[in-house]
Amino acid sequence: MPNNISYSTNPYGGSNAAIGTDFEDVGNPIPLKYRFTHFGFELENTHTSVSLADFQLLGQIHEDADYQVFITGTGWDNLSNILKARVGALNTLAATLKGVALLDVTGFWSIKFQAKTGSSGSATIRGTCTRNI
Numbered sequence: 004m005p006n007n008i009s010y011s012t013n014p015y016g017g018s019n020a021a022i023g024t025d026f027e028d029v030g031n032p033i034p035l036k037y038r039f040t041h042f043g044f045e046l047e048n049t050h051t052s053v054s055l056a057d058f059q060l061l062g063q064i065h066e067d068a069d070y071q072v073f074i075t076g077t078g079w080d081n082l083s084n085i086l087k088a089r090v091g092a093l094n095t096l097a098a099t100l101k102g103v104a105l106l107d108v109t110g111f112w113s114i115k116f117q118a119k120t121g122s123s124g125s126a127t128i129r130g131t132c133t134r135n136i
Contacts, residue, residue, distance in 0.1 A: 019049050019125050026059065026117040030128045034113050042114065043105045044130030048096040053124040055096045060106065063113040070115060
């Protein structure tokens with residue numbers, strides 16, 4: 004039976020990231036380097052009155068690749084090969100609320116998250132990578 008080895012990325016994105024009407028990075032890129040199978044995270048909309056307008060997952064498939072969008076918009080509404088579980092409307096998260104998700108990150112060199120709002124807002128993301136050995 005495999006053992007779960009947990010690798011915490013906190014405070015990888017624990018700071019409060021300012022976001023606006025264009026997509027902005029929430030936290031820093033997470034260098035997975037093909038070593039992890041899952042990434043669970045909590046997204047918090049830290050603004051007191053502004054909802055998110057969209058939220059997206061970007062990934063690199065190798066070290067020199069550009070980041071590509073893998074989940075955005077209504078892609079967060081349905082479970083998939085990458086999105087294994089979620090609680091909350093991540094792409095339209097209301098002010099002061101939190102949402103959580105579990106991603107299958109097998110095959111990614113690195114991932115990062117971006118968000119935008121209808122005006123100026125802020126968000127925080129915290130998470131943990133795991134793998135089975």
